Amino acid sequence: MVKPIIALDADGVLLDYHIAYRSAWEKAFNHCPSLKDPNAYWPIDRWNVRKLDGDELVHFRRFFNEDFWRTIPAIDGAIHACNQLHDAGFELVCVSAIEFKFENARLENLTNLGFPIRRVIATSSTTGAMSPKATALNLLKPVGFVDDFLPYHRGVSPTIHRALITRETNGTPNIGTELDDIDSSHKDLRTFSNWWLESSPRLSS
Template structure:
């Protein structure tokens, strides 16, 4: 029986904040300054303005193959995954990303040094409010799933341990009733990895 742990990418494995900042620079020629280091969403973290129309289209165009291939890892995430891998777990990334970038995301993770050999792409929303990752996780049937966005835990089968990475608190969706969706909460992936391995050995 395979011991699988499913992991979200952005905010768990990869530093989406940093990548967003450089996408803004690519689009507009200005590297945004930090506005709030505790902001959950990148638009609040960096000194940028909300976009619309042609400017928004120009920015979105920067989220291309090159963008998804070069997102840096979150500090400690590679080591955390290596610890889980060394403990005998198969790691699979389950990410709300367009399917055309699934292979690119895998190459990005592997180039960062993550011991991950598979990425499963899912939608980023659903009509019924259930996690768009729920169906993929039901098929994958991991022991645990780790995400940093509490609403993505809704509707995941009860036998799968749902771990929530809390990270930056300002504007976070990981509050109130959403917290009850998680079976455990952790500051980052390293904290989860240590906790999970200790639990498994007790």
């Protein structure tokens, strides 16, 4: 039996990009930034860091390499949530706005952490009238798609359940009339998993 697919974003849903960003900053500048706003959506607002440009920004970006994408920690409860969905008979696929050259590093990261995910689809990160993930999702035809960035739901087929992870709210892009296109909202993946399994019939794995 072909298992129904649930597509999952990585950063902000499965993986803690905030912690990874702070680690990259420490490696780049030999300084571990302190917490400024625990409810900030963007890492530059969450940590007590300065805005970079020019040579400093180029230097910082060098640390977002394969090792970075291979070692991002899991968000609390995300592995358990994925195991719940997997055990209920769903195939989990990570659809991530990441450079294609880092696709294998992302899969290795998820595998090493113990996520029951064996496939990563890399897409562009550029947003416009349509999500860069929409084409991949519409071809994949999952029963559900979970992401923490509202613009990445643009153009996703309405036959796919579109679930938004709201997480930190200060500076969030998850506002406006596009919220009307979302099918459900949840504070984290664990909350989504519990809700989904209560709302859907259990499948044979």
